[in-house]
Amino acid sequence: MKTPHKYIFVIGGVMSGVGKGIACSSIGTLLQAKGFSVNLLKVDPYLNVDAGTMNPTEHGEVFVINSGLETDQDMGNYERFLHRDLANDDYITSGMVYQHVISAERALKYGGHCVEAIPHIRDEIIRRFQHSAKVNQSDITVIEIGGTVGDYQNIMFIEAARTMKVYHPQDVVFVMVSYLPIPSKLGEMKSKPTQNAIRQLNSYGVNTDIIIARSEVPMDHKRKEKIAVSCSLPVENVISAPDIESVFDVSLNFEKDNLGNILLKSLHMKKRSTGKGMGEWEDFAKKVKSVTKPVNIAIVGKYFNTGDFVLTDAYVSVLEAIKYSAYSLGRKPVIHTINARDYEGEKAKTADFGALKKFDGIIVPGGFGETGIEGKLAVIKYAREKKIPYFGLCYGMQLMIIEYARNVLGLKDANTAEINPNSSAVVIDIMPDQKKKLAEGNYGGSMRLGAYESKLKEGTIAMKAYGKEIISERHRHRYEVNPEYIKKIEDAGLVFSGVSPDGRLMEIAELPKNKHPFFLGTQFHPEFLARPLAPHPLFTEFIKVAINKKNRN
Ligand code: GLN
Numbered sequence: 001m002k003t004p005h006k007y008i009f010v011i012g013g014v015m016s017g018v019g020k021g022i023a024c025s026s027i028g029t030l031l032q033a034k035g036f037s038v039n040l041l042k043v044d045p046y047l048n049v050d051a052g053t054m055n056p057t058e059h060g061e062v063f064v065i066n067s068g069l070e071t072d073q074d075m076g077n078y079e080r081f082l083h084r085d086l087a088n089d090d091y092i093t094s095g096m097v098y099q100h101v102i103s104a105e106r107a108l109k110y111g112g113h114c115v116e117a118i119p120h121i122r123d124e125i126i127r128r129f130q131h132s133a134k135v136n137q138s139d140i141t142v143i144e145i146g147g148t149v150g151d152y153q154n155i156m157f158i159e160a161a162r163t164m165k166v167y168h169p170q171d172v173v174f175v176m177v178s179y180l181p182i183p184s185k186l187g188e189m190k191s192k193p194t195q196n197a198i199r200q201l202n203s204y205g206v207n208t209d210i211i212i213a214r215s216e217v218p219m220d221h222k223r224k225e226k227i228a229v230s231c232s233l234p235v236e237n238v239i240s241a242p243d244i245e246s247v248f249d250v251s252l253n254f255e256k257d258n259l260g261n262i263l264l265k266s267l268h269m270k271k272r273s274t275g276k277g278m279g280e281w282e283d284f285a286k287k288v289k290s291v292t293k294p295v296n297i298a299i300v301g302k303y304f305n306t307g308d309f310v311l312t313d314a315y316v317s318v319l320e321a322i323k324y325s326a327y328s329l330g331r332k333p334v335i336h337t338i339n340a341r342d343y344e345g346e347k348a349k350t351a352d353f354g355a356l357k358k359f360d361g362i363i364v365p366g367g368f369g370e371t372g373i374e375g376k377l378a379v380i381k382y383a384r385e386k387k388i389p390y391f392g393l394c395y396g397m398q399l400m401i402i403e404y405a406r407n408v409l410g411l412k413d414a415n416t417a418e419i420n421p422n423s424s425a426v427v428i429d430i431m432p433d434q435k436k437k438l439a440e441g442n443y444g445g446s447m448r449l450g451a452y453e454s455k456l457k458e459g460t461i462a463m464k465a466y467g468k469e470i471i472s473e474r475h476r477h478r479y480e481v482n483p484e485y486i487k488k489i490e491d492a493g494l495v496f497s498g499v500s501p502d503g504r505l506m507e508i509a510e511l512p513k514n515k516h517p518f519f520l521g522t523q524f525h526p527e528f529l530a531r532p533l534a535p536h537p538l539f540t541e542f543i544k545v546a547i548n549k550k551n552r553n
Pocket of ligand 1: 368396477
C-alpha cells in the first residue's frame, strides 16, 4: 500500500522575523537528502490575492514562479533550498481562499446554505493543501503558516491544520519556530515568551510536536527540559537553533540535532536508503565560509530605505544570485547598496562618481516608476564610459537602452512610456497586450509574467554564458523595447543578443566585448533561477568579468 501523504505545519511563536522561512526550507533540504520528495507551501494570511500589488519596501521582494504567479519572497528560498521549481498550488493567501469561496457563493454553488468561515473557508484551505500535495506528487508537504501564533489573520489556517490532524493523526505534525530572547540587562536566556506562545497554540486545540528554539546562542539542557515539560514533549523534540554565520548551515545543524529522523518518526515514516545525503550541500556550505578574497558589487536601487533601516529584502533574489556565482568562483561577495537618488538632481552636482570605480561590478535591478531613475541613468552612463562591468535586470535593461539612446544615439529626450509617454523618443513602450488591462484599471497580475523562452545570438556574451541557443527565464514587466527603435539602436552598436522566439520582443541587450567588458541587460529576471547548487550562468559571467579588472578605462 502506498504510504499516505504527510504534512508538516510550521508555525511561528513569540515574534516574526526569526527565520521561519529558512527553517522550513532547511527542513525541505534535509528530508530531500534523506530520499523523500518534498514540496514547500507558503501560507500568506494577507487578503491580497497575490503578492503582485504589495510594495517591496513594506513586504520585500515579489518572487515570480514559472507559471507567472507573483508570490512571497519565501517562495524564492524554498526553490533555492529545494533546487526545484514550485507550482501555483504551493502559495496560498487568505485573499485567494476568500475570493474562491465568495465567487462560489455568488454562483449558487452552496445550494442555498449559509456560507461561513467554518466549514467553508476551513474546508477550502484543506482542499488547497491536499491539492498541492497531489499536484507535486511529493511524499511530504511542508507548510509554512505566515505570521505568529496569536495573530487573528492566520487562525483559519491553523484550524484547517488542526482538523487535518484530527482525521489523520499519524500524517500531520506541527513544528513551532519560537524565539528565546536574552535581555542584555539580564544576560540570561528567557523561555517564558515561548511557553506563552505554546499555551496560545494549545488554546486553539493544537499541541506542537517539535519546537525549534531560535536564540542568539545554543540552548542549555535545563531550558530544553523546561520547554519540553511545559509542552508535554520529549526533550529531544526541542531543537536548539542558535544564530549562525550562514543560513546554509541551518539544515546541517538540524541534522546534527537529529531533526530529520525525529520528523520521520513523528510522521510514522520509515527511513529510506535512497537519499543522496547532505554531501553536496555540505560542500557548498563549507565553501561559503572558506572564501576570503572579495568581489565588490554595487546594487543601485530605491527600495532600501524604511525609516532608519536599510532594507535589502526587496532585492533578496539578486543578492542571492550574486552570492552563488561569487562562491562558485571562489570569491567572497561584498554587496554595497547605493541609493539612486544620491546621483540625481542637486545631489548629482556633488556626487562622487569616481567612487563608483572601486566597485568590481554594478547592477541596476528591477523597479517601477520615476523615483531614482535619473540617478540610475547617470550611474549607467558612468559604468558604460568607464568600462565598469554593468548588469541591468529588467528595469535595469530598459534604462540601459534609454541611456544608450540619449547619450550615444543623441536622442536627448529618450524615455520609457512608464515615465513620459509624450517624449519624442519613447524607446521603451507599453506592450500592446498590457494596454487594455491598464485602461480597465486592472493592475493585479496585469504584466507579462512568468517563464518565456528566448533565442540567443551566436557569438554573444549571452550565448557564451548559457552555452545553448534556447533559454527560458522569468518575466515581470509591462514595457518592452519599442520595435520602432530596434534597428536604430543596433546600428549604433548595441546588440540584441536574446529575442523572443518570434523575434518580436527584445530580451537581452549587450555591447560587444571589444567595446565593453560587460555591459549587458536582460528584460527578464535571471535572479529568480539562481540556486546555491546551480549558480546562474549570466551572474557567473558578470562576476567573472568583474574579477578580471584589466579591461577598465
Ligand atoms: N517598470 C518596468 C516595466 O514594467 C520594469 C519592471 C521590472 O523591473 N520588473 O516594464
